[in-house]
Amino acid sequence: MSGMLYGGDEIGALVFDPGHHSLRVGYAQEDTPKAEIPAVVGVAPDDTPKIEPEVKAEDGNVSSTAPAWKYYIDTTFLHTPRPSMELHSYMKDGMIENWDLFEKMVDYSYDKIIQSESQYHPILFSECPWNLRQKREKLTEIMFEKYKVPAFFLVKNAALAAFANGRATALVIDSGATHTSAVPVLDGYVITNAVVKSPLGGDYLILKAREMLEHIGIDLTPAALIASKEVVRDKDKPKYTKKKLPFQPTNSWMAYMIKRTVQDFQQSVIQVSESPFDERIAAGFPTVQHEFPTGYRQDFGPERFKLAEVLFDHAMLGAGHIAATSAGMCDVDIRPALYSSVVLTGGNSLVQGFSDRLSRDLSSRTPGSLRLKMIAANGTVERRFGAWVGGSILASIGTFQQMWMSMQEYQEAGKAQIDRKCP
Amino acid sequence: MADVRDIMELEHPSQEVTRESIIGSDKQKKRPPPPTKTQKRPEGMHREVFALLYNDSKDVSPLFPSDTGHGYKQTKIKLGMRKPRKWKWMQFTNPARTDGTIFYHWRRPSDEPKEYPFAKFNKKVDVVTYTDAEYQQHLRVDGWSKEETDHMIELAQRFDLRFILMADRYDTEKFPKRSVEDIKDRYYKICGVMSKLKGEKKIYTYDVDHEKRRKEQLKKLYDRTQEQIEEEQFLMLELKKIEARKKERERKTQDLQKLISQADNQTETPKKADKKIPKKKLANPSRPSRVDTTHIFQVVETAGIKFPDYKNSGVSLRSQRMKLPANVGQKKSKGIEQLLQEMGLELNPIPTEEICQHFNELRSDMVLLMEIKSALSTCEYELQSLRHQYEAVNPGRTLTIPPQLLSNLELDNKVGGGEIIDVVGSPSTPTS
Numbered sequence: 042m043s044g045m046l047y048g049g050d051e052i053g054a055l056v057f058d059p060g061h062h063s064l065r066v067g068y069a070q071e072d073t074p075k076a077e078i079p080a081v082v083g084v085a086p087d088d089t090p091k092i093e094p095e096v097k098a099e100d101g102n103v104s105s106t107a108p109a110w111k112y113y114i115d116t117t118f119l120h121t122p123r124p125s126m127e128l129h130s131y132m133k134d135g136m137i138e139n140w141d142l143f144e145k146m147v148d149y150s151y152d153k154i155i156q157s158e159s160q161y162h163p164i165l166f167s168e169c170p171w172n173l174r175q176k177r178e179k180l181t182e183i184m185f186e187k188y189k190v191p192a193f194f195l196v197k198n199a200a201l202a203a204f205a206n207g208r209a210t211a212l213v214i215d216s217g218a219t220h221t222s223a224v225p226v227l228d229g230y231v232i233t234n235a236v237v238k239s240p241l242g243g244d245y246l247i248l249k250a251r252e253m254l255e256h257i258g259i260d261l262t263p264a265a266l267i268a269s270k271e272v273v274r275d276k277d278k279p280k281y282t283k284k285k286l287p288f289q290p291t292n293s294w295m296a297y298m299i300k301r302t303v304q305d306f307q308q309s310v311i312q313v314s315e316s317p318f319d320e321r322i323a324a325g326f327p328t329v330q331h332e333f334p335t336g337y338r339q340d341f342g343p344e345r346f347k348l349a350e351v352l353f354d355h356a357m358l359g360a361g362h363i364a365a366t367s368a369g370m371c372d373v374d375i376r377p378a379l380y381s382s383v384v385l386t387g388g389n390s391l392v393q394g395f396s397d398r399l400s401r402d403l404s405s406r407t408p409g410s411l412r413l414k415m416i417a418a419n420g421t422v423e424r425r426f427g428a429w430v431g432g433s434i435l436a437s438i439g440t441f442q443q444m445w446m447s448m449q450e451y452q453e454a455g456k457a458q459i460d461r462k463c464p
Numbered sequence: 465m466a467d468v469r470d471i472m473e474l475e476h477p478s479q480e481v482t483r484e485s486i487i488g489s490d491k492q493k494k495r496p497p498p499p500t501k502t503q504k505r506p507e508g509m510h511r512e513v514f515a516l517l518y519n520d521s522k523d524v525s526p527l528f529p530s531d532t533g534h535g536y537k538q539t540k541i542k543l544g545m546r547k548p549r550k551w552k553w554m555q556f557t558n559p560a561r562t563d564g565t566i567f568y569h570w571r572r573p574s575d576e577p578k579e580y581p582f583a584k585f586n587k588k589v590d591v592v593t594y595t596d597a598e599y600q601q602h603l604r605v606d607g608w609s610k611e612e613t614d615h616m617i618e619l620a621q622r623f624d625l626r627f628i629l630m631a632d633r634y635d636t637e638k639f640p641k642r643s644v645e646d647i648k649d650r651y652y653k654i655c656g657v658m659s660k661l662k663g664e665k666k667i668y669t670y671d672v673d674h675e676k677r678r679k680e681q682l683k684k685l686y687d688r689t690q691e692q693i694e695e696e697q698f699l700m701l702e703l704k705k706i707e708a709r710k711k712e713r714e715r716k717t718q719d720l721q722k723l724i725s726q727a728d729n730q731t732e733t734p735k736k737a738d739k740k741i742p743k744k745k746l747a748n749p750s751r752p753s754r755v756d757t758t759h760i761f762q763v764v765e766t767a768g769i770k771f772p773d774y775k776n777s778g779v780s781l782r783s784q785r786m787k788l789p790a791n792v793g794q795k796k797s798k799g800i801e802q803l804l805q806e807m808g809l810e811l812n813p814i815p816t817e818e819i820c821q822h823f824n825e826l827r828s829d830m831v832l833l834m835e836i837k838s839a840l841s842t843c844e845y846e847l848q849s850l851r852h853q854y855e856a857v858n859p860g861r862t863l864t865i866p867p868q869l870l871s872n873l874e875l876d877n878k879v880g881g882g883e884i885i886d887v888v889g890s891p892s893t894p895t896s
């Protein structure tokens with residue numbers, strides 16, 4: 042049984058990690074997810090008789106009077122402008138909100154990514170630490186009833202991120218798209234009453250960046266609408282031609298595409314300064330040049346730091362503050378353990394300088410007699426997919442195989458037991 | 465010519481032109497030297513590596529593997545000799561599960577099917593249980609309903625007695641909010657009652673109040689502000705300083721005591737001290753420099769000079785016995801010199817047996833005297849500084865030191881040349 046070396050036993054399980062930014066999908070025991078699918082679905086009225094390959098045919102339960110809809114999923118299909126294609130997010134506040142759209146995503150995942158049938162694979166889902174009981178039951182029901190999975194499990198993403206970083210007890214700081222949260226994990230269980238979250242995440246940063254860029258009059262036309270462009274000198278007016286479209290792209294599509302454009306800017310330009318923002322210190326740093334899809338180029342100086350300051354410079358919602366608050370709400374006996382393994386995860390924590398600033402902020406709030414240790418994976422993949430990687434590890438451990446909620450158990454005791462099976 | 469050939473490593477011509485070669489020798493033609501046993505290249509060793517070892521054909525390399533049989537390289541796996549064992553996607557059941565669900569994993573069908581290897585890790589904490597009757601009879605308390613107690617026990621099972629998580633997941637909609645200590649208290653009380661019923665002797669109790677106090681204090685400790693922490697550190701430092709000063713003072717009085725008793729001893733039985741100590745040094749009498757390391761202890765132990773014992777170190781000049789040991793410092797030997805001059809004595813008297821002994825004793829006493837004097841002046845100094853301190857703290861008052869405490873050191877200070885001989889170990893030698 043050499044396949045069980047190091048306590049692992051792979052049983053062909055799948056791991057799904059839904060987030061606001063994307064849905065991560067893949068096989069357990071692999072290093073990275075097979076696919077990261079943007080967490081939006083394009084919906085357009087289906088007025089073409091012929092069926093395109095990317096389109097998932099509706100199930101027969103749609104009544105004939107309802108208009109037929111086409112659903113567009115994944116980057117390539119989303120980034121093409123289509124007449125009256127509206128983009129919808131199926132997530133809200135970290136939880137799955139629109140189940141119909143979410144099922145489309147799951148269908149797509151089985152079909153195009155996993156390329157296998159759902160009844161053959163146990164499936165492990167991540168969830169946000171504040172997920173509601175009724176939503177957990179709903180997901181359980183869908184997976185067993187619709188997808189006929191042989192076994193199912195739900196784990197809080199913060200606990201998974203802690204596992205991915207080799208900890209069972211940790212204070213997990215997860216900075217994702219829509220929020221940043223501080224979640225204490227004790228022996229693999231989240232202490233739900235001490236979770237602290239703030240709505241300052243990647244999306245907020247992008248919003249602020251967009252406001253700033255529009256304020257200084259930069260044209261944010263997304264690449265998908267540009268036919269050709271010329272090379273121009275720094276700060277010169279861009280010269281480009283737009284694609285000729287016979288229709289006007291929808292507002293939701295435009296907003297999404299501009300967001301992606303600004304996201305590029307956010308990832309390559311924005312930086313968190315090591316200490317609270319100071320115009321003079323920031324001015325001392327080298328500028329960074331960024332080229333927009335239109336071909337426009339500009340150097341960015343102190344504004345790089347000023348933008349990122351919103352993540353930390355807030356009396357109540359700064360990342361360091363929520364971390365300290367969360368630890369302060371936990372039992373005093375476990376505080377030393379929490380401070381000595383602060384795990385940083387989530388895509389937004391990759392903004393340059395984020396971990397240094399958090400470590401600095403938090404150390405000034407750490408009780409004097411406690412030791413602070415920050416654990417932040419170096420690789421971007423490990424940081425962005427922290428929860429997924431943790432799920433991949435968990436679902437392929439031999440001792441975990443007894444934890445699954447099986448189809449048989451579901452049939453015997455129903456969806457309500459999810460609360461007991463997956464605490 | 466031959467040299468050039470040697471350098472170029474060319475073969476010697478097979479026949480040199482000599483008398484024999486021309487005339488022809490009756491002796492048999494010299495056989496060429498037997499070819500040096502060529503070393504075989506070990507199997508598996510690369511030619512290039514072998515060539516490094518044998519760059520010329522003459523010298524045997526200093527390094528040669530003795531085991532040429534197999535070579536140092538592992539022979540390649542002989543593929544295709546055996547059929548590979550198959551892996552198969554096979555079903556299994558996990559005895560740690562109660563539902564007998566079938567999962568699949570990769571396994572060798574050739575492996576004996578045995579129990580799922582990870583099932584043995586399925587360990588559960590023993591959580592106390594009770595029957596309805598037991599509850600009604602023994603476990604009813606005010607403030608806890610049976611329902612709530614059941615809920616608490618259920619949580620204990622679910623979280624394996626992790627009380628912090630039990631408190632976190634407590635159903636606060638149905639039941640009042642409970643602290644970790646409340647839950648622990650209730651749980652351990654139930655445990656106590658149940659084990660008493662089972663007739664166990666040892667009953668553990670849980671002290672809620674103590675725990676609450678402990679946590680309160682821990683919380684206070686963690687919640688200290690930076691200033692408070694700094695203040696504490698400052699105070700700790702001060703405390704250490706005070707303690708160090710106290711110790712220093714104690715040590716000084718001890719030293720003094722020793723000096724005094726030494727002086728007394730010296731006058732009564734002058735030889736006693738001399739006799740006792742050399743014993744220890746017998747092991748290494750010829751190396752007085754070694755004494756240096758123990759120097760500090762010795763001076764504190766016994767003041768004066770300890771002359772090494774030469775009796776056992778073979779033949780030596782008697783004058784050697786009068787040499788001052790190396791541990792006598794510069795200042796001391798200077799002081800001795802000065803005193804000797806004042807007394808009009810020779811610095812190096814003729815070393816007869818008697819003179820030797822007396823001279824050494826005399827000088828030892830001199831050192832003792834100097835030490836006592838310096839200790840006295842230290843005490844005086846301290847007395848004076850204490851007086852100043854006292855006057856500074858109580859302004860307007862003067863501390864009169866009784867005259868019997870004051871020495872007449874000033875009068876005969878000139879004997880010691882006004883020089884202060886350091887009492888070893890005294891950190892603050894006053895310079896007056």
Ligand SMILES: Nc1ncnc2c1ncn2[C@@H]1O[C@H](COP(=O)(O)OP(=O)(O)O)[C@@H](O)[C@H]1O
Nearest residue numbers: 060061062063217218243308387388389391392
């Ligand atoms: N390299 C990067 N630098 C800066 N921000 C990044 C980087 N990669 C991802 N992000 C940001 O991280 C956010 C997504 O984080 P993620 O943890 O995937 O969120 P969620 O779990 O909500 O899906 C996005 O706002 C994205 O802009």
Ligand SMILES: [Mg+2]
Nearest residue numbers: 060198217387
């Ligand atoms: Mg996330």
